[in-house]
Amino acid sequence: MxxxxxxxxxxxxxxxxxxxxxxxxxxxxxxxxxAKHYCCYAVITxxxxxxxxxxxxxxxPARKPEDDSNKKFFAACPRQWIGIGNQCYYFSDVMRNWTFxxxxxxxxxxxxxxxxSQEELAFLMRYKxxxxxWIGLLRKSSQHAWMWTDNTEYKNVTSPRxxxxxxxxxxxxxxSGRNYIQRRWICSKPQSFTACVVPMQS
Numbered sequence: 281m282x283x284x285x286x287x288x289x290x291x292x293x294x295x296x297x298x299x300x301x302x303x304x305x306x307x308x309x310x311x312x313x314x315a316k317h318y319c320c321y322a323v324i325t326x327x328x329x330x331x332x333x334x335x336x337x338x339x340x341p342a343r344k345p346e347d348d349s350n351k352k353f354f355a356a357c358p359r360q361w362i363g364i365g366n367q368c369y370y371f372s373d374v375m376r377n378w379t380f381x382x383x384x385x386x387x388x389x390x391x392x393x394x395x396x397s398q399e400e401l402a403f404l405m406r407y408k409x410x411x412x413x414w415i416g417l418l419r420k421s422s423q424h425a426w427m428w429t430d431n432t433e434y435k436n437v438t439s440p441r442x443x444x445x446x447x448x449x450x451x452x453x454x455x456s457g458r459n460y461i462q463r464r465w466i467c468s469k470p471q472s473f474t475a476c477v478v479p480m481q482s
Contacts, residue, residue, distance in 0.1 A: 370467040378446040381465030391429045392416030393466035414465040417447035
């Protein structure tokens with residue numbers, strides 16, 4: 281049996297209890313308070329949980345940044361508008377003068393129709409049917425150049441016919457007339473694009 285250490289080598293907190301320990305079986309004597317034990321248990325528990333969570337996180341496959349090739353972009357035109365190329369078009373079914381038509385288009389965030397290619401012009405001609413439609417071409421007089429409503433110069437090979445200040449589509453050509461004549465109209469504005477992620481095929 282191991283002997284108890286001499287009085288001089290014992291800590292002060294044990295010296296007073298030495299005599300009471302003699303002659304009895306030895307037991308573990310703790311000078312720590314129970315609160316300290318609970319604190320240690322809590323720290324150990326938190327560290328254990330942290331290790332488990334970190335292990336699970338590291339075992340998951342790394343997520344790759346989304347590849348643009350998996351995204352498809354879809355053009356979005358407002359309801360009752362139709363799209364071609366990068367433009368949306370609205371065809372009215374009532375008749376008004378050129379000024380009213382432009383004001384209506386501006387209220388929709390658009391302008392009277394503009395086309396930037398023969399393909400777009402052919403589309404408008406085909407879609408308009410038998411009706412005449414105001415478009416966004418105007419000029420100050422027959423001696424001035426045709427301009428779009430945003431003040432950019434009209435540079436198409438097809439020049440409007442007639443002596444009027446406001447252009448419209450009639451038959452298979454562009455003609456011009458006076459502002460006060462009642463016609464249908466076409467609005468145009470750039471399409472908005474929405475990105476949709478298409479899942480990769482496995």
